[in-house]
Amino acid sequence: DAMVIQNPRYQVTQFGKPVTLSCSQTLNHNVMYWYQQKSSQAPKLLFHYYDKDFNNEADTPDNFQSRRPNTSFCFLDIRSPGLGDAAMYLCATSRVGEGRETQYFGPGTRLLVL
Amino acid sequence: AQSVTQPDIHITVSEGASLELRCNYSYGATPYLFWYVQSPGQGLQLLLKYFSGDTLVQGIKGFEAEFKRSQSSFNLRKPSVHWSDAAEYFCAAGVKTSYDKVIFGPGTSLSVIP
Numbered sequence: 001d002a003m004v005i006q007n008p009r010y011q012v013t014q015f016g017k018p019v020t021l022s023c024s025q026t027l028n029h030n031v032m033y034w035y036q037q038k039s040s041q042a043p044k045l046l047f048h049y050y051d052k053d054f055n056n057e058a059d060t061p062d063n064f065q066s067r068r069p070n071t072s073f074c075f076l077d078i079r080s081p082g083l084g085d086a087a088m089y090l091c092a093t094s095r096v097g098e099g100r101e102t103q104y105f106g107p108g109t110r111l112l113v114l
Numbered sequence: 115a116q117s118v119t120q121p122d123i124h125i126t127v128s129e130g131a132s133l134e135l136r137c138n139y140s141y142g143a144t145p146y147l148f149w150y151v152q153s154p155g156q157g158l159q160l161l162l163k164y165f166s167g168d169t170l171v172q173g174i175k176g177f178e179a180e181f182k183r184s185q186s187s188f189n190l191r192k193p194s195v196h197w198s199d200a201a202e203y204f205c206a207a208g209v210k211t212s213y214d215k216v217i218f219g220p221g222t223s224l225s226v227i228p
Contacts, residue, residue, distance in 0.1 A: 006157075031214065042204060042218035043158070090157055094214045101146065101214035105158040 003027070004106035006091050012112045013081050021076040021109045023091030032074040033103065034066060035090040043090055049074060050096065078111075086113045116141045118207050118219035126225040127195050135190040135222050137205030146208030147188040148216070149179055153201045161203075164188060175199070200226045 005024045013019040023032065031050050035043035047056045049068040063085070065077040078085055088110050092103040117140045127133055139145060146165050150158040162173025169181040179190045188205060205219040 004157075040221070040223075042220050045215075088155075092158075096214060101208055101210075102148070102160065102163055103214060103216055104160065105150070107157040108155075110155065 004091055004093055004104055006106035006109050008109060009107060010110045010112070012114060014114050015083065016080045019078050019081055019111070021089050021111070023074045023076070023106055024072050025093045026072070027093055027095070027104065028071065029093035029095040030071070031094045031096055032068060033092040034074070034076045035092065037088040037090055046076070081111070081113045083113050086111055116207065116209055116217050118205055118217050120205055120219040120222045122222045123220070124223045124225070126227060128227045129197050130194050133192045133195045133199070133224070135203050135224070137188045137190065137219060138186050139188065139207045140186065141207060141209065144183065147181060148206040148208065149173065149177070149190045150204045150206060151201050152204065158204065161190070195226055197226045197228060200224055
């Protein structure tokens, strides 16, 4: 089945130690998104890639970066995680241009910062 | 400003009872509308979506939603709730920009009493 995959499902890191979260998709979608979701809150968009074009939300901290080496993969890099960065990180994809612009989500990666 | 509201933060229903989750949107035009469900520790799963046409939309797991333009609402319903429906439900509006920007409501937490 076509899907959005996130690895790992759980990630523990230390305060200030860089961490990378991974997302891959078999949907061949041209847009990939990263969201941060804290407990009992709605997902908050951090940034997205439209093909190779990176689009950062205005209020996304510089501590968060992303890479998309090819259509299928997208990475979220947190350069110096703080305690406040502990959250669920959700990857989503969509295909612009087909008139069915729906975002499909992966299972998420739960990040714990010690 | 574009926004999505879900007036009920938490709802508790008995198993077998009917369910209605409320959603209102604020947008200049008719947005694309979605309902997502999130089980604890999981990603978001698309329940149903409305783009145009028939205002009563059928989704997965026995859910349906009705779009009412006059009320700017997109309420989610299910005639008989199962214990496995306990989860967080997010209403979302898709806004047409250069990509598929989605505005999420704050979510409604559903508890089901056996």
